[in-house]
Amino acid sequence: MTGEPAGGSRLVRPRVGHIQFLNCLPLYWGLVHSGALMDVELTKDTPDRLNEALVRGDLDIGPISLVEYLRHADDLIALPNIAVGSDGPVLSVALISAVPLERIRSVALGSTSRTGVLLAQILLEDELGLAPTYARMPPDLPLMLREADAAVLIGDVALRAVHDAERAGSAHPLHVVDLGAAWRNWSGLPMVFAVWAARRDFAQAHPGVVKEVHDAFRGSLDLALRQLDTVARHAARWEAFDAATLTRYFTTLDFSLGDRQLEGLMAFAGRAAARGVVPPRARIVFADV
Amino acid sequence: MTGEPAGGSRLVRPRVGHIQFLNCLPLYWGLVHSGALMDVELTKDTPDRLNEALVRGDLDIGPISLVEYLRHADDLIALPNIAVGSDGPVLSVALISAVPLERIRSVALGSTSRTGVLLAQILLEDELGLAPTYARMPPDLPLMLREADAAVLIGDVALRAVHDAERAGSAHPLHVVDLGAAWRNWSGLPMVFAVWAARRDFAQAHPGVVKEVHDAFRGSLDLALRQLDTVARHAARWEAFDAATLTRYFTTLDFSLGDRQLEGLMAFAGRAAARGVVPPRARIVFADV
Numbered sequence: 001m002t003g004e005p006a007g008g009s010r011l012v013r014p015r016v017g018h019i020q021f022l023n024c025l026p027l028y029w030g031l032v033h034s035g036a037l038m039d040v041e042l043t044k045d046t047p048d049r050l051n052e053a054l055v056r057g058d059l060d061i062g063p064i065s066l067v068e069y070l071r072h073a074d075d076l077i078a079l080p081n082i083a084v085g086s087d088g089p090v091l092s093v094a095l096i097s098a099v100p101l102e103r104i105r106s107v108a109l110g111s112t113s114r115t116g117v118l119l120a121q122i123l124l125e126d127e128l129g130l131a132p133t134y135a136r137m138p139p140d141l142p143l144m145l146r147e148a149d150a151a152v153l154i155g156d157v158a159l160r161a162v163h164d165a166e167r168a169g170s171a172h173p174l175h176v177v178d179l180g181a182a183w184r185n186w187s188g189l190p191m192v193f194a195v196w197a198a199r200r201d202f203a204q205a206h207p208g209v210v211k212e213v214h215d216a217f218r219g220s221l222d223l224a225l226r227q228l229d230t231v232a233r234h235a236a237r238w239e240a241f242d243a244a245t246l247t248r249y250f251t252t253l254d255f256s257l258g259d260r261q262l263e264g265l266m267a268f269a270g271r272a273a274a275r276g277v278v279p280p281r282a283r284i285v286f287a288d289v
Numbered sequence: 290m291t292g293e294p295a296g297g298s299r300l301v302r303p304r305v306g307h308i309q310f311l312n313c314l315p316l317y318w319g320l321v322h323s324g325a326l327m328d329v330e331l332t333k334d335t336p337d338r339l340n341e342a343l344v345r346g347d348l349d350i351g352p353i354s355l356v357e358y359l360r361h362a363d364d365l366i367a368l369p370n371i372a373v374g375s376d377g378p379v380l381s382v383a384l385i386s387a388v389p390l391e392r393i394r395s396v397a398l399g400s401t402s403r404t405g406v407l408l409a410q411i412l413l414e415d416e417l418g419l420a421p422t423y424a425r426m427p428p429d430l431p432l433m434l435r436e437a438d439a440a441v442l443i444g445d446v447a448l449r450a451v452h453d454a455e456r457a458g459s460a461h462p463l464h465v466v467d468l469g470a471a472w473r474n475w476s477g478l479p480m481v482f483a484v485w486a487a488r489r490d491f492a493q494a495h496p497g498v499v500k501e502v503h504d505a506f507r508g509s510l511d512l513a514l515r516q517l518d519t520v521a522r523h524a525a526r527w528e529a530f531d532a533a534t535l536t537r538y539f540t541t542l543d544f545s546l547g548d549r550q551l552e553g554l555m556a557f558a559g560r561a562a563a564r565g566v567v568p569p570r571a572r573i574v575f576a577d578v
Contacts, residue, residue: 011526012527029327032321032327033324035321035322037321037326038317038321038524039526039527237300237328238300238301238302238328
């Protein structure tokens with residue numbers, strides 16, 4: 001990594017967010033093993049809290065839920081070619097119902113992250129013609145289903161629920177809808193759940209740092225993706241999933257942001273705008289890195 | 290790293306503390322570059338807050354001020370061959386006075402960490418025969434010296450103050466006493482400011498994990514010490530010191546805990562016990578790693 005133009009004052013390490021879910025473990029592995037971690041002030045947290053921190057200006061760069069990015073696009077600038085998405089099943093963004101889908105009348109939301117929630121709303125309201133009520137709750141599936149007909153979960157708890165449902169097969173008492181797969185069914189496109197963005201004021205003041213962080217992220221991800229078996233085997237020691245399950249999850253996720261992913265992103269942005277959740281002409285603007 | 294005996298339940302990553310001061314930057318460098326960071330749940334914080342967290346049981350393993358270790362030795366077990374100390378000047382534990390030392394009547398303490406504070410008290414009371422008052426304050430030197438004749442600083446702010454005093458030479462308006470050098474003058478021995486310890490209950494339940502963390506720490510430190518110029522050059526980009534100053538600091542620090550260091554530690558423990566700050570027969574017990 002190289003510095004800002006010579007003669008400038010001493011730099012401050014960029015304050016960077018990191019999602020402390022399994023979906024971003026390959027990125028973290030790469031940040032550690034490339035040594036790039038030394039050059040950022042990393043805050044690990046849930047996606048919801050990282051969204052808030054980036055919007056509030058407590059972070060300079062970080063992942064952000066697609067809907068939150070679109071709602072705050074004036075203050076943010078996206079990093080190209082890195083995202084968390086899926087081209088079909090995602091395994092970790094799920095609607096889980098204790099009743100047949102068409103009978104869902106109440107939904108517990110395990111996250112404020114609007115992207116997963118909005119996908120569930122599109123499914124229930126636009127596709128199934130239902131009008132359920134929604135309530136935010138801690139992401140604890142049994143508790144959620146005691147209070148509501150269905151639950152929207154994201155992240156590791158969703159992965160666990162999908163995993164358990166798959167293993168139980170038809171004996172499983174719950175209906176599990178993979179919202180990445182559902183989106184693909186309607187749209188024929190990949191889904192982008194989160195992008196990485198820098199605060200626009202930070203990017204204007206420190207374009208070199210934004211480029212470096214982007215290079216480090218992309219390089220770290222590529223490093224990890226080249227040795228996913230090792231990443232999964234190592235992580236399986238500490239995580240509640242075996243190495244095969246982790247490898248499958250990591251390869252199911254789509255960390256790219258190419259033309260098809262952008263097409264999916266814009267299609268989703270259109271539906272979000274139609275529902276009034278994001279501004280009508282919200283669009284994604286990329287940093288010139 | 291190897292796991293616990295086969296057949297055991299899934300492990301939980303050990304909760305490990307890390308001092309977010311420059312003195313522990315070589316250790317962090319090693320943890321990143323060896324990949325060992327993947328196997329711990331690292332909490333970075335000030336020494337004071339890490340002391341409290343380890344004593345309270347919010348951390349399983351971490352650095353702890355020597356005095357705090359001795360006060361809580363029943364609940365803790367030390368890791369061999371790793372410490373933060375110095376055999377002479379330490380550069381970052383300092384008494385800084387606006388008046389000649391013999392005229393000090395009030396002292397502002399920039400940390401609750403008892404080891405540095407106790408060294409200053411030994412200097413002022415036992416060696417100089419003074420009886421100043423003490424008050425805790427945030428570690429901001431100009432503010433401290435507005436309220437008191439002298440200040441005790443540890444860590445990066447102390448390093449800055451010592452550095453500025455050295456550069457100003459005899460023109461410097463403040464009297465700076467390096468407390469590592471002062472201890473060496475009285476005792477002829479190295480000073481140990483902090484040791485690493487595990488909670489005793491954690492070590493009994495997970496001896497294999499404690500051994501692994503110790504191996505990882507020691508290996509990470511050795512990795513960094515073999516390439517200190519690289520560590521310093523890299524760190525100088527972000528820190529408020531140039532690479533030469535950082536290299537000097539890292540080589541001034543003594544991360545070992547051999548026979549001489551233990552002799553210094555026991556001599557200090559004796560003085561602490563004589564002052565009633567630690568139990569009379571407080572001693573250090575090492576984990577069998």
